Amino acid sequence: xxxxxxxxxxxxxxxxxxxxxxxxxxKLEQDSGFFFNMRYFEDMVTNxxxxxxxxxxxxxxxxxxxxxxxxxxxxIRKQKYLEALDKRDRAKAVEILVKDLKVFSAFNEDLxxxxxxxxxxxxxxxxxxxxxYGDTKSARGxxxxxxxxxxxxxxxxxxxxxxxxxxxxxxxxxxxxxxxxQHQLCKNPRANPDIKTLFVDHTCGQPxxxxxxxxxxxxxxxxxxxxxxxxxxxxxxPFQPTPAALPTSLAGWMANPSPVPHPSPSAGPIAxxxxxxxxxxxxxxxxxxTNNSAMDYQTADSExxxxxxxxxxxxxxxxxxxxxxxxxxxxxxxQGSAVKSMDFHPVQQILLVVxxxxxxxxxxxxxxxxxIAVKSFKVWELGACxxxxxxxxxxxxxxxxxxxxxxPDGTLFGVAYSKHIVHLYTYHGGDELRNHLEIEAHVxxxxxxxxxxxxxxxxxxxxxEDRVIKVWDAVTGTKQYIFEGHESPVYSICxxxxxxxxxxxxxxxxxxxxxxxxxxxxxxxxxDAPGHSSTMMAxxxxxxxxxxxxxxxxxxxxxVEWNESEGAVxxxxxxxxxxxxxxVQFDTTKNRFLAAGDEFMIKFWDMDxxxxxxxxxxxxxxxxxxxxxxxxxxxxxAVSTNDNGIKILANADGIRLLRxxxxxxxxxxxxxxxxxRTAPAAAMVGMVSAYLGYGNFTDVKPKIADEAVEKxxxxxxxxxxxxxxxxxxxxxxxxxxxxxxxxxxxxSGLAILALxxxxxxxxxxxxxxxxxxxxxxxxxxxxxxxxxxxxxLMTNDISDTNPEDAVPCFALSKNDSYVMSASGGKISLFNMxxxxxxxxxxxxxxxxxxxxxxxxxxxxxxxxxEDSSIQIYNVRVDEVVI
Numbered sequence: 001x002x003x004x005x006x007x008x009x010x011x012x013x014x015x016x017x018x019x020x021x022x023x024x025x026x027k028l029e030q031d032s033g034f035f036f037n038m039r040y041f042e043d044m045v046t047n048x049x050x051x052x053x054x055x056x057x058x059x060x061x062x063x064x065x066x067x068x069x070x071x072x073x074x075x076i077r078k079q080k081y082l083e084a085l086d087k088r089d090r091a092k093a094v095e096i097l098v099k100d101l102k103v104f105s106a107f108n109e110d111l112x113x114x115x116x117x118x119x120x121x122x123x124x125x126x127x128x129x130x131x132x133y134g135d136t137k138s139a140r141g142x143x144x145x146x147x148x149x150x151x152x153x154x155x156x157x158x159x160x161x162x163x164x165x166x167x168x169x170x171x172x173x174x175x176x177x178x179x180x181x182q183h184q185l186c187k188n189p190r191a192n193p194d195i196k197t198l199f200v201d202h203t204c205g206q207p208x209x210x211x212x213x214x215x216x217x218x219x220x221x222x223x224x225x226x227x228x229x230x231x232x233x234x235x236x237x238p239f240q241p242t243p244a245a246l247p248t249s250l251a252g253w254m255a256n257p258s259p260v261p262h263p264s265p266s267a268g269p270i271a272x273x274x275x276x277x278x279x280x281x282x283x284x285x286x287x288x289x290t291n292n293s294a295m296d297y298q299t300a301d302s303e304x305x306x307x308x309x310x311x312x313x314x315x316x317x318x319x320x321x322x323x324x325x326x327x328x329x330x331x332x333x334x335q336g337s338a339v340k341s342m343d344f345h346p347v348q349q350i351l352l353v354v355x356x357x358x359x360x361x362x363x364x365x366x367x368x369x370x371x372i373a374v375k376s377f378k379v380w381e382l383g384a385c386x387x388x389x390x391x392x393x394x395x396x397x398x399x400x401x402x403x404x405x406x407x408p409d410g411t412l413f414g415v416a417y418s419k420h421i422v423h424l425y426t427y428h429g430g431d432e433l434r435n436h437l438e439i440e441a442h443v444x445x446x447x448x449x450x451x452x453x454x455x456x457x458x459x460x461x462x463x464x465e466d467r468v469i470k471v472w473d474a475v476t477g478t479k480q481y482i483f484e485g486h487e488s489p490v491y492s493i494c495x496x497x498x499x500x501x502x503x504x505x506x507x508x509x510x511x512x513x514x515x516x517x518x519x520x521x522x523x524x525x526x527x528d529a530p531g532h533s534s535t536m537m538a539x540x541x542x543x544x545x546x547x548x549x550x551x552x553x554x555x556x557x558x559x560v561e562w563n564e565s566e567g568a569v570x571x572x573x574x575x576x577x578x579x580x581x582x583x584v585q586f587d588t589t590k591n592r593f594l595a596a597g598d599e600f601m602i603k604f605w606d607m608d609x610x611x612x613x614x615x616x617x618x619x620x621x622x623x624x625x626x627x628x629x630x631x632x633x634x635x636x637x638a639v640s641t642n643d644n645g646i647k648i649l650a651n652a653d654g655i656r657l658l659r660x661x662x663x664x665x666x667x668x669x670x671x672x673x674x675x676x677r678t679a680p681a682a683a684m685v686g687m688v689s690a691y692l693g694y695g696n697f698t699d700v701k702p703k704i705a706d707e708a709v710e711k712x713x714x715x716x717x718x719x720x721x722x723x724x725x726x727x728x729x730x731x732x733x734x735x736x737x738x739x740x741x742x743x744x745x746x747x748s749g750l751a752i753l754a755l756x757x758x759x760x761x762x763x764x765x766x767x768x769x770x771x772x773x774x775x776x777x778x779x780x781x782x783x784x785x786x787x788x789x790x791x792x793l794m795t796n797d798i799s800d801t802n803p804e805d806a807v808p809c810f811a812l813s814k815n816d817s818y819v820m821s822a823s824g825g826k827i828s829l830f831n832m833x834x835x836x837x838x839x840x841x842x843x844x845x846x847x848x849x850x851x852x853x854x855x856x857x858x859x860x861x862x863x864x865x866e867d868s869s870i871q872i873y874n875v876r877v878d879e880v881v882i
Contacts, residue, residue: 009034010164011171018169030059036160038148045144048136050080061156063103064834066817068154070107072147077101079143081115083136085124093119106789107833158608165566322614325593325604326630326637326649329619330658333364333371333648338623339640341403344631347410350661352629352638354646355401361415361425363433366636366648367661373433375425377401377417380438389420389440403449407458407474412436414460416449422462424474437477442466445489452495454480454502454518461504463490469506469516483516485523494537507535511552530558530569534583540591541632545607549586549596551625555579559586559596561607573605575612581624589634590856597626602639602649618647633856653855727779731764734785735793741808741823746816749776752783755808759823761794761830763787787835794835797825799843807866811851813858820861822848827863829875841878842871 009032016025029035044053053076061069077100084093097116105112118124125133133139151157167173175198182202183193190204337356345351350367359377364370377399379385385393403416415423424437442464450461451474458474469490471481488510495504503524504516511532515525529535535550535558546562557580563570576584577599586596593613594605600622603615618639627640635654639647650658720726731752738756745752751765764783768775777783787793798806806824813819818838819830824847826840842848842863850864859876874881 006034007164010166011174013163014166015169015171026056030056033059034160035163036060036151036157038151038161041151042144042148045076045147046140048080048083048140050076060160061154064831065156066154068150069156070104072150072154074101074104075143075147075150078115079139082118082124082130082133082139085118086136090119152609161608162571165563165568165570322604324590324634324651325595325614326635326651326654327614327616327618328650328655329647330650330655331366331369331648332641333366333369333646335362335640335644335646336360337644339627339644339646340401341405342627342629342638342640342646343405343413344629344636344638345410346406346408346632349631349633349636350657352646353404353406353413355404355415356644357400359399359401359417361401361404361423361433363427364646367658372431375423375433379421380423380435385440386420388443392419402445402447405449405451407451412474414449414451416441416446416462418445420444420446422446422449422460422472424460437474439472439477441470441472442468447490448492450493450495452502452504453497461493461495463493463506465489467508469493469504471518481518481520483520483523485514486512488512491534492536494539496539496543498543505537507537507548507550509534511535511550513537513548525567527567530560530572531556533558536583536585538586538588540588540607542591544591547586547588547594547607549584551580551583555581557584557596557598559584559594559605571610573610573612575603575605575615584625585627587628587630589630593634595628595630595637597622597628597639600624600626602626602628602637618649621645622647729779729782732782732785733762735760735762742810744810744812745777746812747814748816751786751816752777753810753812753819755796755810755821755823757804757808759796759798759808759825761796761810761819761821763794763832788833790835792835794819794821794828794830794837796821796823796828797840798823799825801825801844801847806847807849809849809851809864811853811861813853814855815858818853818858820851820853822851827851839875839878842873 009028013025013028013035016028026037026040029037029040041053041056044056054073057072057076061072063070063073077096081093081096081101084090084096097119101112101115114127118127118130121127124130152161179195179202183189183204186193186202186204188204193202193204195202335354335356337358337360339354340357341355343353345353350365351372352364352366354362354364356362361375362371363373365372379389379393382390382393399421400418401415402418404413406413411428412424412426415425417423420440420442422437422439422441423435424439425433426436427433439460439462441462444465446462446464448463452459452461452471454471459480460472460474461469462472463469467484467486467489469483469486470479471483472479483504483506486506486508488508490506491509492507493504494506495502497503502518504518505525506514506516507529508514511529511534513525513527513529513535514523516523529548529550531550531552531554533550533552533556535548537546537548539546546564547560548562549557549559551557556578557576559573559576561570561573562568573594576596580598584596584598586594588594588607592607594607596603600620601615601617602622604613605611606613621641621643623640623642629638630636633653635651635657637649639649641647736758738758738760740754741757742755743752744754751763754762754764756762763786765786766772766775766777766781766783769781772778772781796808801824806822808821808823810819810821812832817832819832821828821830824844826843827848828840829838830836831838844866846865846867846869848863849866852862854860854862859874860881861873861875863871863873865871871880873879
């Protein structure tokens with residue numbers, strides 16, 4: 001379903017709620033699965049309406065969707081079971097046990113046995129684990145608190161727990177706007193139009209009396225009346241008069257930018273208004289535009305609105321957890337002066353550029369802890385500088401770095417200094433930073449710097465103490481645009497784009513936020529940051545969500561997510577200090593987490609939860625408001641310390657990466673090579689190779705390292721020469737014995753998955769017991785060949801091929817919930833908990849020979865084919881994206 005169709009459902013939900021169609025509201029919530037009404041859910045749980053609870057939940061999840069869902073249904077059914085026992089209704093309890101709780105025995109047989117034994121007790125509170133069970137009301141309250149936590153953590157409920165912020169009677173508003181528009185297009189518009197139906201478009205009959213005023217002098221297309229003033233559809237009265245200027249959503253602005261700047265009220269949305277002059281109104285088309293998707297709501301057969309996209313998609317259940325956050329300190333780098341800004345290379349993600357308060361710029365290779373290059377502050381051409389700058393330097397030839405940032409392709413980076421100057425350096429590997437451009441960008445301090453592509457060419461955007469934003473050609477240094485309008489120094493900038501519209505957000509030290517198009521026609525937005533704080537703005541990696549973090553003069557800090565459509569704060573995150581020292585800095589990662597440096601700690605939030613997720617002190621020694629920066633994959637995190645150093649934190653993937661590159665000779669010339677490659681397959685290989693720090697490219701020039709140092713990096717391998725050094729175990733198999741074509745441990749280490757030559761999968765699990773408390777794979781105990789209660793097998797499609805002649809392949813998702821597999825025929829996707837075939841796709845030829853899940857998104861699959869091609873497939877939309 002398209003995003004506009006989804007929004008239409010929300011509008012209908014609002015309308016039904018306002019009209020008091022309560023049952024219909026909740027039925028639509030359930031049927032659409034777009035909004036989970038937590039208050040309605042709480043009421044049903046509190047009242048013990050268990051059948052209605054499960055029916056409502058079924059619109060959003062099923063028992064076997066993921067472990068969170070399983071736990072939710074289990075807790076509900078367990079409570080229903082205990083209440084039946086508490087009422088001494090044994091027959092009802094047995095019925096619940098057989099019909100509702102039996103399904104969980106396949107996943108935890110011991111627990112099911114223990115639940116069954118409660119039937120033998122006179123009072124189930126005699127069971128030690130249930131001894132604290134109180135009365136029904138308190139038990140439901142405790143369970144409800146647990147259910148809410150599970151629902152909030154469940155990825156299937158992501159973005160479904162908060163109803164969009166809408167003005168009252170929004171659907172009525174849109175209808176009224178449509179009627180105004182239709183009336184404006186009438187050939188003979190009447191002064192008092194007669195509206196009797198919405199089933200057909202409105203038209204006025206032949207004129208009978210005075211003609212309605214021209215839309216130029218009395219425009220009808222404007223803001224609509226409040227809900228209470230909305231006219232009855234059968235009323236014989238005029239349309240509601242409205243002003244011409246219409247605040248539109250940010251998306252609407254991007255689709256139809258206004259050429260006229262205007263001041264918006266500070267409490268208004270981040271939005272732009274339509275032109276408010278006669279000339280602009282006269283230019284309006286006399287017929288409705290056919291390419292405006294917003295008009296598609298007017299027709300019932302609108303393909304744009306009613307077309308449903310493929311609903312199938314793999315849940316990213318357990319894709320992220322707090323274990324994915326880089327929280328382990330793996331090294332400390334001695335910078336020598338206070339860190340002001342840091343940025344990881346976008347391709348070679350173990351490269352870190354750092355700027356300090358003394359004007360030094362250093363390039364670190366984190367894997368080897370080597371400082372590759374150092375640049376101290378120095379004006380390259382002093383004679384070309386303005387007299388104010390020369391005078392400033394003559395008395396104090398020092399400057400602080402305010403910002404360092406890599407270009408999107410990693411071929412150069414920019415440095416913004418506290419004195420007028422911006423430096424651009426090119427980097428093509430090795431230990432050489434080449435001077436590229438020196439720009440005297442602003443009068444006074446250059447506070448921020450970023451890169452953008454306004455005309456499909458790389459540009460540098462800067463802002464400064466002189467209250468101005470400027471855009472420069474990144475190749476020639478030519479000034480392209482200048483944006484003026486802030487009344488205080490511009491603190492930060494955030495270039496972005498939506499579809500083909502490029503724009504810039506800017507923030508000032510007085511807490512004002514403005515937005516600019518690349519047209520030199522002034523600001524489109526004038527809005528107050530929360531708390532009138534000095535604020536930085538940033539989008540999530542996928543560009544879908546906008547966040548800001550800032551601190552005001554009183555030391556109050558605010559971390560918020562914005563609703564771009566309404567220009568309002570969507571959610572405010574809790575946990576920042578009330579008296580922050582300096583401006584709190586933040587970063588985003590994985591389209592999932594936020595992090596901020598505050599109160600000598602690093603604080604983390606889930607983007608969908610306003611409460612603090614975790615906080616760490618990184619073994620102490622951090623600055624009060626430390627500078628922080630994730631690498632692109634979010635597996636490494638750099639944070640500044642109060643002793644002029646940098647701590648590198650890593651998660652498990654980051655630690656593996658650093659161990660991998662630790663024994664490799666760093667060769668950054670591969671970065672440029674990877675950036676040059678344009679073919680999709682080659683680009684993908686280049687990205688992987690550059691990410692790891694090694695590859696096979698023609699322009700690689702090996703770096704000659706000291707032989708002793710190189711030898712010290714070689715891992716010590718243990719030779720296995722005696723049988724006594726090995727332990728063996730035969731896996732039990734009561735299925736048809738066939739040659740094993742592929743074999744893999746699950747990511748959790750709890751099982752082994754095999755693919756046989758007959759296209760059948762086999763799964764062995766180690767039981768958790770006294771001999772093996774962890775349930776991990778071991779030779780001390782034999783595993784069990786596991787199958788779901790249904791007894792079905794995971795069998796690949798073989799079509800007309802002989803599986804013995806095929807090249808079998810499979811891949812496990814990161815959370816072990818799904819396996820993608822092929823044996824010469826179509827690719828199959830299986831649910832590892834139920835063994836059900838979720839879908840098949842891409843029939844041969846060519847046949848798939850290798851499969852790989854994207855590490856952060858279970859819906860993205862890389863597929864190697866027998867014809868040597870590589871395809872990137874999106875399961876959710878059922879199409880090849882590369």
